[in-house]
Amino acid sequence: MDPDNDWSDVLSGHPIFSLPEVFTGPSPRAEVSLELSSNTLPSFTQLDPTEDGPAPSGRRQVMVLKDADLIVAAGREIRMTSLGDAKLSRSTRKTYKTLHTPNIQFEIHQISLNPSGKLLAVAGAFQVAVIVLPRPGFARLVPDTIDCKSVQVGQFYHASNAAAPIAKIEWHPWGEAGSTLMVMTTDGKLREYDISVDTEEPQQVLAFIPEKKANSFLAADASEREVASFTLGKGRADWGPLTIYAVTKSGDVYAICPYMPQNASIPSSYIHSLECFISAKQEFLAQGTSAAAKNLSTLYDYQRKYVSALLKQLPPGTVFPAASRPILIHPPTTIKAPPARQGPFLLQPSPRTLEGSEGGDATDMSYLAFDPEDDGGEGDGGETEHLGVVMIAFQDGKVDVCLDVEKVEARWDVKATNRDLPMLAVYETIDLGLVSTLSEITASEEEPSPLDLLQANHPAFLTDPIHADAIYVYHAFGVHALNISPVLQSLAIALRTDDESGGMSLDSALQQSAGTTVQPILTTLSVERKCSNPVIGVAIPNDVYLTYSIFILTSAMRIISFPLSLRTEPARPPPTQVLPPAKDSAQISQKSYWLTPPEGPPAYVSLLQNNPYIPGPASSRPSGLPKLPQLSLPQSTKGTEFMLTPDTLRYLGTTGRELAAQCTDIRLAVKAADERVMLQQEELTRMASKCREMQTLVEQLKGPKREASEARFKNIQAEQKALLGRMDRLLQSLMERASPELSEHETKWFEELKRMKGEITGISKYDEGSLVARTRLLEREYARLMPALKELTEKEKRRKEKLAESTQGLGFSQAFEFGERSNLERLRIAEVEQQISDLAAKMDVALGRPPSAQ
Incomplete structure (x- = not known):
């Protein structure tokens, strides 16, 4: 095709x-x-x-x-x-x-x-x-x-008449063999079905809307008890993949964590990463002594039990950082309490209401996560690598973009004295322009307002499978494309500026941050017939x-x-070059010296700018x-007769103005492109002329100038050799004139060195009087005597121990007799030590302190 x-x-x-x-x-x-x-x-x-x-x-x-x-x-x-x-x-x-x-x-x-x-x-x-x-x-x-x-x-x-309507169906990505189906009904019940096990009874049931207590009255809006949609969280080394979010028609967001399919296939690397995450949390809390730290410590103890139960299900040999592989995991049963429903989330600051709109029910939500691993490694977006974005759509075309700055963690339905509500930071509120478009359609007094059509509007999200920052919103009046890459870039710049300036300019950077790019790509609203497909x-x-x-x-x-x-990914900086060995440093420095441009104005100035040319928007x-x-x-509608009404005229006028403005922009862009082409052609002519000059110069350098230079270099080398020989002869003559013979002190010094060499090494090879031979003899005698002395020392040590044990129950006369015998042995040891010391003194050998003196 x-x-x-x-x-x-x-x-x-x-x-x-x-x-x-x-x-x-x-x-x-x-x-x-x-x-x-x-x-x-x-x-x-x-x-x-x-x-x-x-x-x-x-x-x-x-x-x-x-x-x-x-x-x-x-x-x-x-x-x-x-x-x-x-x-x-x-x-x-x-x-x-x-x-x-x-x-x-x-x-x-x-x-x-x-x-x-x-x-x-x-x-x-x-x-x-x-x-x-x-x-x-x-x-x-x-x-x-x-x-x-x-x-x-x-x-x-x-399938019964009393059944709650289906809100959304979705397959769990970690379901074993991809057979885990999640069905959310509007009454807030999320049922998990494993198609390979049982298609009639759910494996698990999560309740996002609590049951009403009997004989009780709850003054709540009906939209607060109807769930519109749900989505799964994302993450790498946190509780994100085990979190499920739900939004009610009133816009309240709830979460349940932890949740995993009854038969889940989870990567082993995620379980090890989650264990490291909890260990780091516990180590950080161990440094605090406040009551809040103690409460969190109890929570992390529950999380530790949960992750330990997951680790026990790993097969033997699955250690970190081995290659990750999917492992069949079942939800742990060590914690009897069910996972707690967390929420409703506090939206800070409060999302704004669209002008001209009375509000509408929430219809869908989506969770976006941005991972540098998906982009092939670490890049410039490292500041937002763990950032999650929650997007909520409403009937009137409003889309709230919230940042998941406080990640949801696992909690269980246990008695807690104080449980704060989770929070989502509202970054911006997007207006798809549905209210303003319908407001421009005129209606007679007998006809209902076109804004009533928003009651049947149900915007839904679809994420781009290739680019994670592109998401599409389709609804009853068309399709809009949302690109949140400017938001991520602004947040990355703000965080980088905050790190460099010590946190003083984060607020100002966020005030100047860009918003999500919104682009309508399809509209199905017929202004003439006041209807839509x-x-x-x-x-x-x-x-x-x-x-x-x-x-x-x-x-x-x-x-x-x-x-x-x-999209084309930006070029990454080249890897750091490894420095060559030290022996080549002189050549490298010499080469880099000649390649360094000289100071002053450059030899050639291009007509083009340093930055590459970027076409207009x-x-x-x-x-x-x-x-x-x-x-x-x-x-x-193609065969029907076209009716000209004020609404169609207004629509045609608006479209014509947009087309005229777009044509003007295109003409300006074409003019700028033509000027750029002319500039590049002129630059090409200058570069070709300069290249011809350089080619002529190179030919001259290769021809007669090269031969003359080579002859000159040979003459210089010959003259250099002659000068070096003359310098050597001159230096030798100067040395002979200054000191023709050795002085008396120099002669005595050399004789003393010769005598010392004879005493140390000996006159001949077998001179037994040399210090080297005497030292070797002393080493052999020392090696011969030391074992006996060590054995004697050990015997004396054992004798003292026995004597100490025996003297505890001896009388005065017996102790006196042992004391005399000990004095005799000590005198004998002192005589032996004295003999060894005399022998070492005669042989000029330095010995350490004797054992008795230690």
């Missing part, structure tokens, strides 16, 4: 995006029901347990990618096709396969692919099911329908060999694609997305 062709042209007419049978069958449903308007608003907002409508949660995600295979849910059908065939143009007729799943008898609102890519979880308004996907190569099968095994999950909890699916392939684009699907089953751009598209959002309307 030609890379210039857009995927929208390839997939626009694909039959996989045809409407479900309910819109094309014998009694077709009106396609108007797919639109969000004032007439269809009740079907999007009113809850009907007997119908699988979009009302219960409003979350829609009916399109996912499995490598090069596209999976789309249309009504109650699951369709699959291969994008690789479309890219390589292997088939002229576009086809797809329908997965035959008789157990699924509900409208599919959400689909989620497990980490292994073999299971597909589907959810409607109230029911959940899991489908076993066909093996690769399904596209070569002849039948259009493929039988697939499917099973419903938790029918007792999710909500976005029901967004997918981004993680296979760059296929394509790096974003696929967007609307409720009218219209597919739109935008190519994305891969109008001509650069780092993300590859369009500057203005594309308008996507259903196919049915």
Whole structure:
């Protein structure tokens, strides 16, 4: 396929995006029901347990990618096709396969692919099911329908009329064999199902909303007891991966930690890192003596027990820092208390309210973590390597960006005297512009306000699989792209400045920090008809060999694609050069001396600036997305007559002004680029002229000048040799004139040295009177006598010990007799020591202190 062709042209007419049978069958449903308007608003907002409508949660995600295979849910059908065939143009007729799943008898609102890519979880308004996907190569099968095994999950909890609506489904990344499915219902119950063990009963149940006590009254808003979404925490050496966050419709954030699947496959390196993290915490708290430190010490004791139970499950030989590998781990049961629900989080400072909005329910949340290891090592972003960002979306188009500065730690539901609420630092509040866009649409007095359409809006997040700082928000009126890399860069600069200035300029740096880049890429709102086609699916392939684009699907089953751009990583500084050995230091210094430019003005000044040329923002598209959002309307509106209304005129005027401003920016950018090209051409001409001059000079140096220089160097070398010989002769003559013979003192000094050498080394080789021979004789005598003396010393020591033991019970006469015998032995030892000392004095050998004197 030609890379210039857009995927929208390839997939626009694909039959996989045809409407479900309910819109094309014998009694077709009106396609108007797919639109969000004032007439269809009740079907999007009113809850009907007997119908699988979009009302219960409003979350829609009916399109996912499995490598090069596209999976789309249309009504109650699951369709699959291969994008690789479309890219390589292997088939002229576009086809797809329908997965035959008789157990699924509900409208599919959400689909989620497990980490292994073999299971597909589907959810409607109230029911959940899991489908076993066909093996690769399904596209070569002849039948259009493929039988697939499917099973419903938790029918007792999710298939009854009294069941709570499904808020979100997600596979746990650490589930054993990728079979752990998490199902969150709006009543705050998170149920964990292990598909390989039991599909009916959950392995674990987490409650984010406590049960109401009997005969009690709680004055709380209903939105405070309805969960909108949940997400998993992230981290490397902390409790982040074992933390799960949930947000209620009122915007309250709760967390439960620790949480892991009943059958988890956890990297061994993470368990060792968590152990080091807790050990460091305990060592730090051991230095404090306050009451708060004691309370935290008790908490860390619980955490130590938890991690110790994890370490006991590691197989023998799994030591740190060995290569990490996934290990089957089960949640420890050493701590009987369940994990505590932490929250609600304090949002500091309080998020602002959008102008013209009465507020709205929270709809989704996402946790972003930034790790330098993902970028290939340590880089400039080391200051934010452990920073977590929590993003919360609301119905009115508000997105709160919060920094997870105080990481959640494991806590258990035990009696505690004081438990502070966790905190999230609100960095900024993003306005997607939905309120202002709907406010510009005029409505008559009989018609409802266009702002009422926000009641059916359900923004949801989708993280870019390649760039962690890019996230997309899709909602009922289009798609927005958010890039938080400016936030991370600003925080990194602020922290670096704070370290260098001692904490004096952190506040000022944060006041000047940049915000998240917001770019609308698609709008589905029809100003003329005052309706919209909500976005029901967004997918981004993680296979760059296929394509790096974003696929967007609307409720009218219209597919739109935008190519994305891969970012180029900045060049890293070269590694530090190892210094050569000391013997080559002179050559290195001489070489660097000649390569050092001389002082003064440079010999050549370039017309270009030192910094590289950066194109203007109008001509650069780092993300590859369009500057203005594309308008996507259903196919049915193309044949209708266009009506000119004040709203359409206003929309056309606004779009025209934006296009005119963009054209002006492009013209200025083109003019700047032309000037740069002319400057580079002039610089190229100057450099070519300079190169010709240098080439002429080099040719002259290689020709006659080189021969003359070589002859001159030879003459200089000959003259140098002659001068050195003359200098040697002159120096010798001066020395002979100054002192022709040795003086009397010098003669005596040399004779004394000769005599001392004879005394030390001897006149001949076998001179026994030399100091060397006498020293060797003394060493042999010393070696012969020392064992006997040591043995005698040991005997004397043992005798003294026995004497001390015996004298404790001896009488006066016996002690006197032993004392006389001891005096005699001491006299004998003194005589032997005196003999050895005399012998050493005769042989001029220095001995240490005798044993009796020590």
